[in-house]
Amino acid sequence: MKTDTIGAGQAVLLLFLSRCFNFLNYIPAFLGRAEGMSILAGNLVSFLLQGFLLIPAILLYQRFPRQNVLEITCQKSRIFGIFLAVCYAAATLLNLTGSLVGFEYFITNAIFPKSPVIFIVISMAIVCILCARHGIQGIGRAACILAVYFLISTLFINLVSLKSADLLNIRPITEQPVASIARWASDSLAKSNELTLFVLLLPQIRSGQKRTAAGFLLLSLGFVESMIFFVLSVLGDYGLIQTFPYYSLASVADISIFQRLDSLHMMLWVIVAFVRITLMAIVCKACLQTALPKKLHGWIFPFILAVSCTAAILIGSRPEIIQNISSTNPALVILLSAGVPLILLLITRKEVPPPHEKTIESVLRPTADPDEPASNRVSG
Amino acid sequence: MFCGLLLILTSLLLTGCLGEVQLNQRAIVQAIGIDLGQDGGVELTFQIFAPAASGIEISASAENAKIITASGRTVSEAVQNATLTQGKELFIGHNRIVILSKELAEQGVEQTLSYFSANAFSRQNVCMMVSEGKAKELLSAKINQGILPAETLEKIALNTREAGMLQNIKLFEFLKALENKHESSMIPVAALQPDPEGQSENGSGEENAQSGKKGSEGGSSGNSIEQVSSISLVGMAIFSGGKMVGMLNPEESRGLMWIRDAVERTSLLVSDDKYEVASLDIFECDSKLIPVIEGKEIDFILELELQATIGEALLKEGQTVRMEDIDNLERVGEELIRKECLDAFQKAVREFQADVFNLGNLVWVKDVQIWTEIREDWPSMLKKIDLEVRPDLKIDRVGLEFKSDQTPR
Structure with a gap:
């Protein structure tokens, strides 16, 4: 059995859980005031855009099956391929560090x-890096189990909070509806780093790449919209000034002997943070493998651990930097998830696609070293 | 490798051990009372869980509680001072109720409550109350029921809501209304009942609570059985802009609940030419507030659909009833509901200019354009708004006894 590939379902759940972390870690207070409808509409627009953004990557994959953007670029230009791999690795490392900061920010502000x-x-970074060493399939299987717990728990919290919901708390947009929706759509898009992960993971998915994209986007859309709906309908504008709105929702939800459900929420937070950081580490390592000589491959995970931990510790006590990270521009996501595949699609438009390879080539395999043993393909 | 991973994973479970405080070093707060302190500060009263002795059966509430008071310029400072004076760290994660004194409420509570919304340990779904007198007196009152006095206080608030008398407000609901300039909120008002024996209202109760000794003097004399609680809810405090602007009496408070569609069940006492008094037990209530917008003129229609049963009836001397007489009882019941609604609306909206019925939000949802134009003038517009009440009461059950004139004598 191959250990460097995952099924479409596993990929959907991995990306979905990773996206959920961004939602749970969403601090609307950093973005200023808004009306409920603009947030809901903004997210809808964002997911529609995300669907479009994935089209070039899927078309490119259809032209070059079992190859990702880094491999295709390396075939064209080795130097540019390395440059691109470093860019993708840096972006992933930045997101990984941001996730660590988000996790720490929540724990130190709300729990301890x-x-x-x-x-x-x-402690979180070491656990994630150790799990990342076991490869994509390990975290893919874990995601399937954790997603079930995650969905049941969130459903429970939502159902319990339903009694306090009031649709009047979701306010229609009063001023500049287009600008308001665009602002939230842009913010949601900026936080959709999973698009970049999807582009890099495409050859890793055994089959049904289109279904994976559609499944991930629809599941995430449904989840995020329903979460926003519950936060807004229960907490109203008060939810938008909360540092962690969904945590606040869980802490006011009570039923029977359960006086607050935030402990449940804490578990959810740890789960999604674990999945996201591990997935980021796997992808970051794969990108760096493409850029670095083989003798340095063993140092990639320690490097990721050192850089991300140092940065996270330094940033962790600086809320102003966290605010800046929280309101990032979607340009990077658009460039890495749609821009690069689109450019490659244009460059290779007249090329005859190579014949199907029997073995699965992937992002985890450096193209510069075609004779590398298969065991090295596993992201550990 | 596996052992290393297991060791690190286990360490994640130990994060709660950081900066740990042992249970015997904690004072578990059950209720917090906030009074206006000297020099514009606050005086906090904490009711903490402190069983009289371990190993014995835990019984009456007052024996299990102690009172701690502390003052400070802010709530945080008062909490810190309380810790300094009594040696234990206050833990407010199990707090059930926050009581604000009327005096403080009238000065404004936004600053005071910000502590509870920002504190990581504070529960945001605690009950809120306003005390007619000092919050400290209310928390110190002797309650002889349940394990904790705060628990009984919380249940008084919940039961009053379930009886359709007063709305129970949680901290986050209050803060939510506070967040919007056009919205107003309300909190039930609690008061100490006058002592029938003429004893002091609270002094003995406080003393008992503080000493943790079993007392017999609180609300009782001689060998008579002690009263369970000397606290009752007497109305709703109306807040606008974070300040208490007035109070509704119990009838007006129920009117407020009719309009807010918060009544689940309640009992109406009515009388007409046949009934000396009849109790109509409402078991189904559905209300809908509809804005009627004509230009910048805004009025509201309240449609109420109610189902009731005759719970108790006392006929006038020599009177018998027919089924048709039930129709008259329905009309009388509808009239009473209409009056309660209009009285509540008149006082809260027109007199206090407080939007406790979500009127602004209804207009906002119905006509965004109009709302954009009037939102700045909304408080002053409240004085001009009319309410039309359309109750539809159906008595479809007459109970187990019905004295019809066709009943053989």
Whole structure:
């Protein structure tokens, strides 16, 4: 059995859980005031755009099956391929660090206010890196199990909070509807780093790449919209000034002997953070493998661990930097998920696609080293 | 490798051990009372869980509670001072109720409550109350029921809501209304009942609570059985802009609940030419507030659909009833509901200019354009808004007894 590939379902759930972390880590207070409808509409627009953004990558994959953007670029220009791999690795490392900061920010603000940042960051990062060494399939299987728990728990929280929901709390847009929707759509898009992961993971998915994209986008859209709906209908504008709106929703939801459900939410947070950081580490390592000589491959995970932990610890106690990270521009996501595949699609438009390879080539295999043993393809 | 992973994973479970405080070093707060302190600060009263002794059966509430008071310029400072004076760290994660004194409420509570919305340990779904007198007096009152006095207080609030008398408001609901300039909120008002024996209202209760000793003097004398609780809810405090602007009496408070569609069940006492008094037990209530917008003129229609049963009836001397007389009872019931609604609307909206019925939000949802034009003037517009109440009461059950004039004597 191959250990460097995952099924379409696993890919959907991996990307979905990773996206959920971004939602749970969403701090609307950093973006200023808004009306409920603009947030809901903005997210809808964002997911529609995301669907379009994935089209070039899927078309490129159809032309060059079992190859990802880095491999295709390396075939054209080795130097440019390395440059692109470093760019993708840097972007992924940035997201990985951002996820660590988000995890730590939540724990030290909402759960254990007195706990030191360093302990939270290092313990989480080590666990994720160790799991990343077991490869994409391990985390893919874990995602299937964790997603079930995640969905049941969120469903429970939502159903419990339903009694406090009031549709009047979701306010229609009063001023500049287009600008308001565009702002939230842009913000949602900027946080959709999973598009980049999808582009890099395409050859990893055994079959049904289109279904994976559609499944991920629809599942995420449904989840995010329903979460926003519940947060807004229960907490109204008060939810938008909360640092962690969904956590606040869970903490006011009570039923029977359960006086608050935030403990359930804490578990969800740890689950999605674990999946996301592990997935980021796997993809980051794969990108760096393409760029670095083979003798350095063994140092990639320690490097990722050191850089991400150091950055996260330094940023963790600086809310102003966290605010800047939270309101990023979608340009990077658009460039890496749609721009690069589109350019490659245009460059290779007259090329005859290579014949189907019998073995699965993937992002995890450096193209510069075609004789590398198959065992090295596993992201560990 | 596996052992290493297991060791690190296990360490994640130990994050709660960072900065740990042992249970015997914690004072578990069950209720918090906030009064206006000297120099514009606050005086906090904490009711903490403190069983009289371990190993014995835990019984009456007052024996399990102690009172701690502390003052400060802010709530945080008062909490810190409370910790300094009594040696234990206050844990407010199990707090059930926040009581604000009327005096404080009238000065504004936004600043005071910000502590509870920002604190990681504070529950945002705690009950809110306003005390007619000092919050400290209310928290110190002797309650002889359940394990914790705060629990009984919380249940009083919940039961009053379930009885359709007063709306129970949670902290986050209050803060939510506070967040919007055009919205107003309300909190039930609690008061100490006058002592029938003429004893002091609270002094003995506070003393008992503080000492943790079993007392017999609180609300009782001689060998008579002690009263369970000396606290009752007497109305709703109306807030606008974070300040208490007035109060509704119990009838007006129920009117407020009719309009807010918050009544699940309640009991109406009515009388007509045949009935000396009849109790109509409402078991189904559905209300809908509809905005009627004509230009910048805004009025509201309240449609109520109610189902009731005759719970108790006392006929006038020599009177018998027919089924047709039930229609008259329905009309009388409808009239009473209409009056309660109009009284509540008149006082809260027109007199206090407080939008406690989500009127602004209804207009916003119905006509965004109009709302954009009037939102700045909304508080002053409230004075001009009319309410038309259209109750539809159906008595479809007459209970187990019906004295018809066709009943053989």
